[in-house]
Amino acid sequence: MPEIKLENLCKSYGNIEVLHGIDLEMQDAEFTVLVGPSGCGKSTTLRMIAGLETVTKGEIFIDGRPVSKLEPKERDLAMVFQDYALYPHMNVAKNMSFALRLEKRPKKEIQRKVQEVADILGLTDFLHRKPAELSGGQRQRVAMGRALTRDSSTFLFDEPLSNLDAKLRTQMRAELAMMRQRVHKNMIYVTHDQIEAMTLADRIVVMHGGVIQQQGTPEELFKFPKNKFVAGFLGTPPMNFLEATIEESNQQLYLKGQGFMLRCDERATACLRREELLKVLVGIRPCDLIYQPDAPSDSAIDIDVVVSEYIGAQSVLIGDCAGQDVMVELKSDTPIALGERLRFSIDFQAVHLFNMSNDLAIA
Amino acid sequence: MSTAKLNRLSPYLFLAPAFLVMVLALLYPLGYMIYGSFRDWNPSQALGESTFVGLKNYYTLWHDPNFRESVVVTLKFAISVVTIEMFIGVGLALLLDRNLRGMSLLRTLFILPMMIAPVVVGLIWKYMYHPTLGVFNDTLRALGMEPVEWLSQHALLSIIIADIWQWTPFIFILALAALQSLPRSALEAARIDGATGWQQIIHIKLPLMMPVLIVTCLLRLIDAFKVLEVILVMTAGGPGLTTEIMALRISRTATEFRELGVAAAMSNYLLMMLLLLTVLMLTYNRWIEYRANKAQRAAEEAL
Numbered sequence: 001m002p003e004i005k006l007e008n009l010c011k012s013y014g015n016i017e018v019l020h021g022i023d024l025e026m027q028d029a030e031f032t033v034l035v036g037p038s039g040c041g042k043s044t045t046l047r048m049i050a051g052l053e054t055v056t057k058g059e060i061f062i063d064g065r066p067v068s069k070l071e072p073k074e075r076d077l078a079m080v081f082q083d084y085a086l087y088p089h090m091n092v093a094k095n096m097s098f099a100l101r102l103e104k105r106p107k108k109e110i111q112r113k114v115q116e117v118a119d120i121l122g123l124t125d126f127l128h129r130k131p132a133e134l135s136g137g138q139r140q141r142v143a144m145g146r147a148l149t150r151d152s153s154t155f156l157f158d159e160p161l162s163n164l165d166a167k168l169r170t171q172m173r174a175e176l177a178m179m180r181q182r183v184h185k186n187m188i189y190v191t192h193d194q195i196e197a198m199t200l201a202d203r204i205v206v207m208h209g210g211v212i213q214q215q216g217t218p219e220e221l222f223k224f225p226k227n228k229f230v231a232g233f234l235g236t237p238p239m240n241f242l243e244a245t246i247e248e249s250n251q252q253l254y255l256k257g258q259g260f261m262l263r264c265d266e267r268a269t270a271c272l273r274r275e276e277l278l279k280v281l282v283g284i285r286p287c288d289l290i291y292q293p294d295a296p297s298d299s300a301i302d303i304d305v306v307v308s309e310y311i312g313a314q315s316v317l318i319g320d321c322a323g324q325d326v327m328v329e330l331k332s333d334t335p336i337a338l339g340e341r342l343r344f345s346i347d348f349q350a351v352h353l354f355n356m357s358n359d360l361a362i363a
Numbered sequence: 364m365s366t367a368k369l370n371r372l373s374p375y376l377f378l379a380p381a382f383l384v385m386v387l388a389l390l391y392p393l394g395y396m397i398y399g400s401f402r403d404w405n406p407s408q409a410l411g412e413s414t415f416v417g418l419k420n421y422y423t424l425w426h427d428p429n430f431r432e433s434v435v436v437t438l439k440f441a442i443s444v445v446t447i448e449m450f451i452g453v454g455l456a457l458l459l460d461r462n463l464r465g466m467s468l469l470r471t472l473f474i475l476p477m478m479i480a481p482v483v484v485g486l487i488w489k490y491m492y493h494p495t496l497g498v499f500n501d502t503l504r505a506l507g508m509e510p511v512e513w514l515s516q517h518a519l520l521s522i523i524i525a526d527i528w529q530w531t532p533f534i535f536i537l538a539l540a541a542l543q544s545l546p547r548s549a550l551e552a553a554r555i556d557g558a559t560g561w562q563q564i565i566h567i568k569l570p571l572m573m574p575v576l577i578v579t580c581l582l583r584l585i586d587a588f589k590v591l592e593v594i595l596v597m598t599a600g601g602p603g604l605t606t607e608i609m610a611l612r613i614s615r616t617a618t619e620f621r622e623l624g625v626a627a628a629m630s631n632y633l634l635m636m637l638l639l640l641t642v643l644m645l646t647y648n649r650w651i652e653y654r655a656n657k658a659q660r661a662a663e664e665a666l
């Protein structure tokens with residue numbers, strides 16, 4: 001199974017460059033997820049790997065072999081499309097076996113392979129149906145099945161779950177995660193949904209504006225985002241950002257913003273001293289705000305509750321801290337009332353600091 | 364009247380004007396023609412003054428070798444032009460369905476012949492086929508070959524070529540439109556699945572275009588059975604009866620032979636042929652669907 005390497009990959013449509021030099025290495029049997037907001041160039045990257053789009057500049061290597069001039073079929077990969085791209089005039093079995101039939105494999109083998117994959121995906125009863133006679137979820141499975149029947153070394157997925165309803169999406173996500181355990185192949189998966197990215201990926205690649213923002217394991221990205229974009233993109237509810245000035249009294253640094261004053265810990269103090277900044281952006285995840293009425297004011301923040309969104313065991317509070325929106329995650333059975341002012345303590349370990357001039361993390 | 368009843372009537376109310384127009388514009392002339400075909404009817408008579416002759420007109424035609432000849436000519440003409448036009452038109456569409464520079468200009472040029480008035484087409488081709496002055500024989504002579512007596516020795520072939528020139532664009536545009544409305548992603552999936560250009564055409568493009576192609580073929584067939592002007596101008600049916608297609612014979616029967624009843628009967632024969640053709644095609648379609656459904660049901664029961 002191959003290692004895929006993208007080297008300074010660029011793509012322009014006419015005069016407009018939409019991908020600006022993508023460098024990426026994918027290891028053998030790794031599940032890589034490209035994630036980012038709509039229009040950031042994820043699909044374009046994937047389609048260039050697949051060979052459906054020409055490469056403007058740069059090169060794609062599969063096992064060290066440059067492939068950017070090769071036809072898709074010479075690259076040995078299978079792809080699942082967002083709109084499934086099933087062949088409307090063929091039944092499920094024919095759809096799944098199309099590639100094998102083109103290769104003129106023996107009938108017996110084709111039948112066995114289709115049956116095997118249909119069993120895995122629960123499609124056995126639908127083999128003779130046309131795509132139009134299937135539900136969205138079933139079509140999605142057929143699209144997966146079509147990729148699975150081929151013994152390709154690499155699987156490409158372009159937002160395969162985004163056309164499903166929420167419940168089915170969760171279910172398919174779990175099934176994909178299970179399939180991932182069984183099938184040891186390279187998988188490159190494109191999504192705009194950060195939950196999909198976090199749950200499925202060995203390695204997440206966050207893209208924005210045609211540039212890779214950061215790559216690493218889900219945990220790395222969640223704990224140590226390199227810049228404000230990555231920090232704000234991963235995690236729900238999203239991270240809170242508050243502006244603060246740096247003030248010093250008695251050799252101790254404080255972050256002073258509107259409605260709060262936080263005492264820096266040693267690590268942050270060292271960093272801030274080194275960077276010599278006057279202002280920073282403070283990032284705090286909603287889950288890192290702990291409801292604690294008796295917390296000392298230099299390690300806590302006071303929030304007026306504006307809205308409470310009940311989602312089961314947890315609620316999300318949307319609060320107001322001196323004119324700034326702040327979101328907090330809270331156990332639903334915490335007795336609170338709208339309009340009340342609550343105190344949340346902050347462990348400074350969990351605070352992310354960003355340079356306001358370039359949005360990079362300070363660490 | 365209750366509102367419920369009114370509601371039920373309203374669709375018919377809205378359909379009424381269209382229905383009226385259809386009766387006046389379509390059914391009335393048709394009825395007129397069918398009525399006339401049972402009569403010995405001379406252009407100087409009003410239809411009411413003509414005498415009723417029953418099926419005599421149909422019977423005479425059935426045994427008239429000239430009429431039979433024109434049926435054969437029509438069939439030969441229609442089947443060959445439509446077959447060749449389908450091949451060339453669809454082939455061109457498959458060839459030109461890509462985004463190259465100047466392609467839209469080329470496409471526009473391709474559909475020009477269809478926009479020229481048929482009489483003009485006839486005249487142009489008549490001159491091009493001219494034995495001494497025509498461009499074809501000029502070319503042949505320039506190449507050192509024998510000139511060909513186009514409109515006298517190969518009359519049917521000549522009109523077939525002219526018709527192909529004029530009507531291939533029709534199939535070309537419809538096929539191109541069908542091609543461009545195919546699901547792009549299915550074609551991309553086929554490329555990933557390893558289909559070559561040819562395999563994409565055979566396994567994906569053509570099957571998906573088929574419904575449009577069938578309708579196109581039917582439209583062209585119906586049209587080819589009724590073609591008149593171009594042939595009238597080029598050969599007027601000659602030499603002899605070699606290019607006298609049915610439409611031409613009908614018009615001559617009505618104007619030269621002054622037998623409106625026979626002409627009407629002839630039109631009805633033509634109409635019946637076209638109806639038969641349409642029904643056959645629809646039945647064939649139905650049958651294919653039915654067979655597919657049956658196969659599917661059988662397969663499901665077998666499980």
Ligand SMILES: Nc1ncnc2c1ncn2[C@@H]1O[C@H](COP(=O)(O)OP(=O)(O)O)[C@@H](O)[C@H]1O
Nearest residue numbers: 013018036037038039040041042043044045190
């Ligand atoms: N065929 C095209 N022509 C011009 N621009 C395109 C084309 N395809 C994509 N783009 C542009 O490239 C950018 C990246 O698109 P895409 O890769 O589809 O984004 P996404 O991350 O949502 O998959 C977008 O800004 C889009 O407008």
Ligand SMILES: [Mg+2]
Nearest residue numbers: 042043044159
């Ligand atoms: Mg996309």
